[in-house]
Ligand SMILES: Nc1ncnc2c1ncn2[C@@H]1O[C@H](COP(=O)(O)OP(=O)(O)OP(=O)(O)O)[C@@H](O)[C@H]1O
Ligand SMILES: Nc1ncnc2c1ncn2[C@@H]1O[C@H](COP(=O)(O)OP(=O)(O)OP(=O)(O)O)[C@@H](O)[C@H]1O
């Protein structure tokens with residue numbers, strides 16, 4: 001199973017729809033400070049179902065929606081789609097391409113879609129269970145987390161091993 | 166007032182007496198990971214009178230004394246001396262060179278010296294008061310502190326401004 | 331559940347001892363479950379000793395040594411259960427050039443089973459990319475994604491208009 | 493004590509507005525004491541808005557923007573009360589090359605009143621040194637200080653025997 005593409009629209013600093021294609025190897029993202037690299041990382045986490053605003057560096061969920069800039073007005077919705085190439089049927093679902101979409105409206109309402117049909121968050125977590133890429137898994141590591149993984153409190157370490165079990 | 170030299174012996178990874186001379190401009194310290202650069206920073210903090218082991222990344226004070234390596238036995242004492250050029254008499258003391266020395270023995274005993282005569286810690290803090298380089302001042306900044314200076318809890322910010330007052 | 335956890339724990343432990351030696355060119359490391367406690371509840375202790383040094387509290391390691399130890403543990407987990415996608419955000423920042431080279435070499439070896447997405451400012455890490463993207467804010471405050479060739483990334487980490 | 497604190501606070505505030513603009517080439521920043529509270533007890537709020545962006549919660553700034561904001565505040569303090577010695581440990585790690593250049597330029601300006609001791613892995617910061625030292629562990633586990641010329645620092649951050 002390969003993450004083949006991510007599309008981001010209205011999430012954090014992405015006022016316009018942007019896409020990033022992955023070739024299955026090593027994709028490197030570069031750019032000056034504050035241009036939106038970690039916002040791409042947050043988009044992947046959020047798209048996989050992350051529910052805790054603090055992990056996404058936001059104080060409340062609605063600060064995830066594009067809030068406006070000099071040349072662009074605030075938007076009413078944030079949307080992220082993750083496209084997976086499922087031709088080897090790792091995901092227990094009968095499609096060759098699986099698209100997981102998450103939306104958030106200013107009203108606070110959320111929406112989850114699987115290949116364009118609305119589903120519940122639970123359907124997405126069940127689908128991604130045991131693949132190692134769910135929101136809780138160890139698939140996104142930031143420099144700040146290095147202190148946690150090695151710290152005395154050890155909860156994070158246990159969670160990492162449990163995830164692999 | 167200029168810090169003209171630091172000598173370190175038996176403090177953390179410095180098994181042998183080492184010296185570093187400063188020319189009053191920009192001194193840059195380089196070297197591979199784990200070679201002892203931040204230990205030099207800790208030596209400056211400790212020499213200025215830092216009392217909290219956690220700031221020096223140690224769980225107890227005696228882990229500041231060289232604990233041994235492949236080719237060198239553990240030592241019984243850690244000693245750091247900071248040499249200040251006081252020719253403009255910024256420090257209220259009658260010497261052109263002021264040497265502040267701190268020692269720690271395995272027994273847990275500490276010793277403070279001013280130009281080779283034993284004094285109390287209070288004498289050193291009084292001497293450095295209002296110069297902006299005491300242990301509490303904002304003169305040592307690590308990357309990890311950036312989060313604290315900007316954080317909501319704001320105590321650190323207030324302390325910084327108070328120090329300047 | 332207990333035998334399953336124990337089984338995975340032992341595998342991760344052996345892998346960690348191996349990846350740690352690879353990154354630190356020697357030294358040794360370990361993951362320990364305190365004796366007599368229930369494996370499902372007990373704290374997992376971590377030990378790390380770089381080559382030629384004494385074993386000390388993990389807090390006494392340097393910034394770079396800590397990052398390298400955490401990366402070794404991460405790869406040890408991937409050897410047990412590869413995650414299809416792994417995202418790393420500036421995890422190479424505290425590493426010196428020698429360790430960045432070791433890090434990117436090991437990444438290359440794992441890239442067969444795991445797809446990596448890496449955010450970095452380090453030119454050496456950029457060179458290992460199979461595809462390179464830039465994020466720019468040509469319109470202030472609005473992020474845009476552009477595809478980039480390595481030569482387009484100038485000194486400033488800025489992306490010359492492709 | 494109150495008037496003295498207020499006096500210094502206002503100076504640091506004005507300086508911070510100036511140093512922030514220098515680092516971010518625009519934008520604006522502020523330090524605020526909540527109205528009506530005793531200045532000696534109240535929390536000091538910090539606001540930072542990079543050029544062309546909306547004012548948002550300080551937590552939404554990026555890693556590099558946060559480091560640059562903290563550095564601006566530090567220099568604002570030095571303008572009020574220069575500290576004879578300032579030690580900075582890898583504070584340039586999250587900065588892109590353009591910001592490292594701005595950082596080292598401002599350092600040069602402050603180096604008249606304040607002596608800086610900087611630990612770094614960044615080659616651009618190394619070039620600004622008036623004296624360069626290397627710390628090595630030729631004997632494993634034992635640190636040694638050597639004086640270094642810029643050309644001696646090779647790709648690896650390792651120091652060739654001087
Ligand atoms: N809801 C939002 N609407 C508009 N912009 C936002 C929103 N949330 C965050 N931002 C902006 O995104 C920027 C941060 O982007 P990000 O953290 O991705 O930078 P980065 O590329 O990772 O930089 P660095 O190299 O410094 O880590 C901030 O300047 C912030 O103002
Ligand atoms: N009491 C001690 N005796 C001997 N060695 C010690 C002692 N305390 C710490 N050390 C060693 O010092 C090393 C850490 O050094 P330091 O943190 O200064 O590295 P650094 O040069 O800052 O590296 P980095 O570039 O990764 O930040 C550790 O490997 C640790 O084992």
Ligand SMILES: [Mg+2]
Pocket residue numbers: 037038554555556
């Ligand atoms: Mg970032």
Ligand SMILES: [Mg+2]
Pocket residue numbers: 202203392393394
């Ligand atoms: Mg260090």
